Amino acid sequence: MKRRFRVDRYLVQRLGFALITLAAVLTFVPIIGVFGYIIAKGAPAISWEFLSAMPSDGMRAGGILPAIVGTFYLTLGTAVFSVPLGIAAAIYLAEYAKENWVTRLIRIAIINLAGIPSVVYGLFGLGVFVLFLKFGTSILSASLTLSIMTLPVIISAAEEALRAVPQSFRTVSISLGGTRWQTIRKIVLPQALPGIITGVILGLERAAGETAPILFTGAAFFLPRLPGSPLDATMALPYHLFVISTQIPEMPIQIQYGTALVLIIFVLGMNLIATFIRSRARAKRQW
Amino acid sequence: MDKSLNWRETIITAVVKTCGYSAVVFVILIFFFLLREGLPALVEVKLGDLLTTRWYPIENHFGILPLLTGSLVVTAGAMLIAIPFGIGTAVFLSEIAPRWMREVLKPLVELLGGLPSVVLGFLGILLLSPFLRVFLDLPTGLTALAGALLLGGIAIPTTVSIAEDALDSVPQSYREGALAMGATKWQTIWRVTLPAARSGVLTALMLGIGRTIGETMAVMMVTGNAPVMAIKLTSIFSPVRTMTATIAAEMGEVANGSTHYHVLFLIGLVLFLISLAVNITASSVIFKSRKRAERVLS
Numbered sequence A: 001m002k003r004r005f006r007v008d009r010y011l012v013q014r015l016g017f018a019l020i021t022l023a024a025v026l027t028f029v030p031i032i033g034v035f036g037y038i039i040a041k042g043a044p045a046i047s048w049e050f051l052s053a054m055p056s057d058g059m060r061a062g063g064i065l066p067a068i069v070g071t072f073y074l075t076l077g078t079a080v081f082s083v084p085l086g087i088a089a090a091i092y093l094a095e096y097a098k099e100n101w102v103t104r105l106i107r108i109a110i111i112n113l114a115g116i117p118s119v120v121y122g123l124f125g126l127g128v129f130v131l132f133l134k135f136g137t138s139i140l141s142a143s144l145t146l147s148i149m150t151l152p153v154i155i156s157a158a159e160e161a162l163r164a165v166p167q168s169f170r171t172v173s174i175s176l177g178g179t180r181w182q183t184i185r186k187i188v189l190p191q192a193l194p195g196i197i198t199g200v201i202l203g204l205e206r207a208a209g210e211t212a213p214i215l216f217t218g219a220a221f222f223l224p225r226l227p228g229s230p231l232d233a234t235m236a237l238p239y240h241l242f243v244i245s246t247q248i249p250e251m252p253i254q255i256q257y258g259t260a261l262v263l264i265i266f267v268l269g270m271n272l273i274a275t276f277i278r279s280r281a282r283a284k285r286q287w
Numbered sequence B: 001m002d003k004s005l006n007w008r009e010t011i012i013t014a015v016v017k018t019c020g021y022s023a024v025v026f027v028i029l030i031f032f033f034l035l036r037e038g039l040p041a042l043v044e045v046k047l048g049d050l051l052t053t054r055w056y057p058i059e060n061h062f063g064i065l066p067l068l069t070g071s072l073v074v075t076a077g078a079m080l081i082a083i084p085f086g087i088g089t090a091v092f093l094s095e096i097a098p099r100w101m102r103e104v105l106k107p108l109v110e111l112l113g114g115l116p117s118v119v120l121g122f123l124g125i126l127l128l129s130p131f132l133r134v135f136l137d138l139p140t141g142l143t144a145l146a147g148a149l150l151l152g153g154i155a156i157p158t159t160v161s162i163a164e165d166a167l168d169s170v171p172q173s174y175r176e177g178a179l180a181m182g183a184t185k186w187q188t189i190w191r192v193t194l195p196a197a198r199s200g201v202l203t204a205l206m207l208g209i210g211r212t213i214g215e216t217m218a219v220m221m222v223t224g225n226a227p228v229m230a231i232k233l234t235s236i237f238s239p240v241r242t243m244t245a246t247i248a249a250e251m252g253e254v255a256n257g258s259t260h261y262h263v264l265f266l267i268g269l270v271l272f273l274i275s276l277a278v279n280i281t282a283s284s285v286i287f288k289s290r291k292r293a294e295r296v297l298s
Helices: A009-045 A048-052 A065-096 A101-115 A118-132 A139-163 A167-175 A180-209 A237-246 A253-284 B003-020 B022-038 B040-044 B065-096 B099-114 B117-136 B144-168 B172-180 B185-196 B198-214 B217-222 B233-237 B243-253 B259-286 B290-297
Strands: none
Touching: A009 A253, A009 B065, A009 B099, A009 B117, A009 B144, A009 B185, A048 A065, A048 A253, A065 A101, A065 A139, A065 A180, A065 A237, A065 A253, A065 B003, A065 B022, A101 A139, A101 B022, A101 B198, A101 B259, A118 A139, A118 B022, A118 B198, A118 B243, A118 B259, A139 A180, A139 B022, A167 A180, A180 A237, A180 A253, A180 B003, A180 B099, A180 B117, A237 A253, A237 B117, A237 B217, A253 B099, A253 B117, B003 B022, B022 B040, B022 B259, B040 B259, B065 B099, B065 B144, B065 B185, B065 B198, B065 B233, B065 B243, B099 B144, B117 B144, B117 B217, B144 B198, B144 B217, B144 B233, B172 B185, B185 B198, B198 B259, B217 B243, B243 B259
């Protein structure tokens, strides 16, 4: 082996490890800092009144109830459309589809759907649901827009969960005279359910935290009352945080941090539930 | 088998199959609507006028070059952060950190991935940009640099998660072989493990770029939103405006069907095509390993 000069390779190793470790430290310290800081600054703002009252004094005082309720409605609305469609699509891919070019096309479409910028979903929702189908700026339009955005996450997580069910379960069911659908509904789905629920929650978590797709499809700057029907516009936590941190002068800082903390608890709470379901299902799994 | 059961099977199969095709239908629908609302802009504004450097819609100046360069500068800056830190962290988690540390830290990165971008933008306004203004002695902290730093943070969870999976799926025997030949741990990482995981690491970077270019809220909140050309090296220290931020900031105020409205859809179409290109390139690598493709999306 030719070498121009000899460097102690253990010195190189130590340098390399030091650099890599430094990169990791510089990545993790800000992450912990971000969460710690918001919790520390936001916690004093949170009170029963903050969570349960309407905003007052041009949103500079009072609570954020309509934003919390709005995000809850939007998440629920998104679930209504994306969960059945996503699970059915996953069943098709895992149980029915053959490996041919059509299936390949579907997979490419799913990956692309996952990559489309959220603001482009907002444009699409505006063009189709708000204007073309005339649903107006409403919970319905926003939920439909968010459902399409959530779909790829739900499909791929549910498909993975379905595929993880051992083939022998299906073989036994079929050999006992079960039809294909009976096998899926009575054997495969119940086994895959924890995995599917985890995927659904992770998808909805993303929908709950998004601002850009609801910007022109359903979000309201301020509403003096709670939305009464799916055709009403609504306030939402992420959009509310955007509004009070950029659009309103002399906004009390404490309300801003409080709103950020409530949003994080809402979103990461869903994440924790999903993680909990997943780890419990793994521990209980017999196969 | 009785007949009603047979019928039910046929209907259910048809329903499930239709749902299975839905993803393809939606991609086509999105493309169609962007074309329908965006293409009229090419009739109303001459192509030559679109490719100018002045974005001032009130006086019918629709030059999209400042927005393109704004997006490029912020994305390039974000990648300069995400590449070393993302890959470094992935290598640390997969090759250096003890098992318990990895079990704690990897979910932490993924937690950052779940943080709504509006929260990052909020912190960017309150903490990052005042810090940059004082630290670098700038007239304003709302600059391309602030956007790049936040976007780096947004790209890192995607990059780390996928790159770590790729490193993790390199067979243990590769490492053992290198170590047995007398290579140090570092030589093994640098010359064996990383090259073996190359395609997965590249995919991780591609998808990180994809997230970065499409990111809207955080960028809109911290980049200062000035549609000026960002072509000088010092542009990183001045305010810029990205394509995504322009759509988000202006769409709420335009009249439906106006030229401005059509141009904003045209910008959306450009973003759609960029994300299509990035994802098809990345997925051509992913298809070599199905399992990885599934993790990308979950």
